[in-house]
Amino acid sequence: MSDTATAPAPQVTTAPSARFGFMKFVVRDLDAMRSFYERAFGLVVSQTIDLPDIMELVLRRPGEETGFSLILYWNKGGREVSVGTGHGPLGLFVRDVDAAYAHAVSQGATPHREPWDAGAMRVAFVLDPEGRELELISMKR
Structure with a gap:
């Protein structure tokens, strides 16, 4: 018999199921940002949360x-x-990157990186009116 102790076997656990729910942008001008996302990307307010100190608009x-x-x-x-650097862009899948890019810019987005081909994708970047980076992606057919 050996005097060496053996470590207990690690317990196998399964992570709880999770799914992506939302991205939250803290904004300076709620009305202007709502209008931009409605015009540029066709999103609509599906819920308003109005509390004494804050208001949230859920866009879908x-x-x-x-x-x-x-x-x-x-x-x-x-x-x-202020918009910091500790995050990447919000990615949006679109049917036609060139058209979505042009439309977003016409609705107040700042051009950031013009459309280009990246393997099986077409990609472009714009900044929303408060400076957040948005990545537009479509898959080539």
Whole structure:
């Protein structure tokens, strides 16, 4: 018999199921940002959360009540908001990157990187009116 102790076998656990729910942007001008995302990408407000200190607008594609959403979060007290560098772009799948890019720019987005081919994808970047990076992607057919 050996005097060497053996370590207990690690327990195998399964992570709980998770799915993507939303991306939240803290915005300076709620009305302007709502208008931009409605005009540029056809999103609509599916829910409004109006509390004493904050307001949130839940934006989705028309007719969709579940799935991923973009939430615009506005602090009623006027807290300073700045866009940092600790995140990547919000990715949006579109049918036609060139058309979506041109339309977003016509609706107030700032051109950031013109459309180009990246393997099986077509990609472009714009900045929303408050400077957040949006990545537009379509798969080539």
